[in-house]
Amino acid sequence: MDILEKLKELGFDIPAEKKEDFNKYFRENYKSKAEIDGLKENHVKELQTAKDAAKALQEQLKGFEGIDVKALQAAVKASEEKYNQDIAELRKNAAIDVALAGSGAKDAKLVKALLDSNAVKVDGENISGLSEQLEKIKTSHDYLFSAAQKPGGMKPHSPGNQDDKNGDAELAAIRMGAGLE
Numbered sequence: 001m002d003i004l005e006k007l008k009e010l011g012f013d014i015p016a017e018k019k020e021d022f023n024k025y026f027r028e029n030y031k032s033k034a035e036i037d038g039l040k041e042n043h044v045k046e047l048q049t050a051k052d053a054a055k056a057l058q059e060q061l062k063g064f065e066g067i068d069v070k071a072l073q074a075a076v077k078a079s080e081e082k083y084n085q086d087i088a089e090l091r092k093n094a095a096i097d098v099a100l101a102g103s104g105a106k107d108a109k110l111v112k113a114l115l116d117s118n119a120v121k122v123d124g125e126n127i128s129g130l131s132e133q134l135e136k137i138k139t140s141h142d143y144l145f146s147a148a149q150k151p152g153g154m155k156p157h158s159p160g161n162q163d164d165k166n167g168d169a170e171l172a173a174i175r176m177g178a179g180l181e
Helices: 003-009 016-029 033-063 069-103 108-114 130-140 165-177
Strands: 121-123 126-128
Touching (some): 003 016, 069 121, 108 130, 126 130
């Protein structure tokens, strides 16, 4: 039933020229009981959802009780410092390994054991304290390094000396097997 019909039934008659204005005013300012009940139901659902969310958040918050945030921050900072130290140590070891490979060391592990790695400092591409130590080790333990070839002159049994071609191959194989070349 329309509101105008209900008003007429109750004895209130609205003139025809005012019916349009009355209907417009009524639609803008008044809601039916069904509309109000629907809105109420939506609000009740929203309120229940908010209560459930608050309860879930409180339960999550209970999981954090007793946790010291400052201690966690300190642990993260300590882990970060440890990570940075480990990375620096890896970079230093890699720089030492590369330097040993270029130095002609026959056994890099053995030569590395003779180095004082605390005296080696790596700053970007610059390595300090390593070349001095390598020179001392080359002097004191020269057998750990390959002999540098000196330019000029001929080696005995070299291809320039044609006395014994078969002996050269045998000698080269023996030297290679012994790790001398």
